[in-house]
Amino acid sequence: SGTTRPMRILHYVQRSAKCGDVLSVISAIDSFCSKVEWAMNVGDKKGEILDAVVLETRPRYVLELGTYCGYSTMRIARLLPPGARLITIEMNSHYAQVAKELFQHAGLDAQDKSAEKRPAGPTCKVELLLGSSSVLIPQLKKKLDIDKFDLVFIDHWKVSYLPDTRLLEECGLLKSGSVLLADNVTCPGAPDYLEYVRNSPRYRSQYFPSQLEYLQVEDGVEKSVFLG
Ligand SMILES: Oc1cc(-c2ccc(F)cc2)cc2nccnc12
């Protein structure tokens, strides 16, 4: 029955953003979602907090849980130096497909790692994995030769925030100083995750109040530094 919201975002970007210009793709998505149709991108306000944390962390290995259309993937990737690796996990194949096409429009060297025919090792900055985070996280070390992540952006299903964080710990994917940044800790909310990172002696946690993307509703992001 016609188009999906991610397809409408993609078509708007293809029509109005400059090819190869990741900033114009980011701002085209923001203008579509502010003026035409809301969508669950981290958005421009919380996006500035994300930018600041990326710049402060200077990460070499980044994991994103929840790609959606790739808006935050592009916000992060544009701030990473060559040689850095950004792994983004999406379980919805339609979202992943749209994200790939947006990365292409933005000129981001991105690879669909779930494709069979892929060159060994990282040939590009963004590696998009299709599947469930709980299944893929335990495979990252072996399949992608990743040791530890410097930054994890958590922005998928709120009920998965805590179990996936525990999984990252158990799989030895966090080191002392690793930064977790979680979207939507106020709206829709991730109360069990917040309780954990704010009370565990293994984290130093800080809340950054903001607003839900494109709306005047309170939301915020939680930055939690793993202490090892
Ligand atoms: O940023 C977000 C916002 C919302 C969301 C949906 C409906 C509302 F009414 C309010 C907020 C859902 C999300 N799911 C996954 C990742 N990010 C999300």
Ligand SMILES: [Mg+2]
């Ligand atoms: Mg979100």
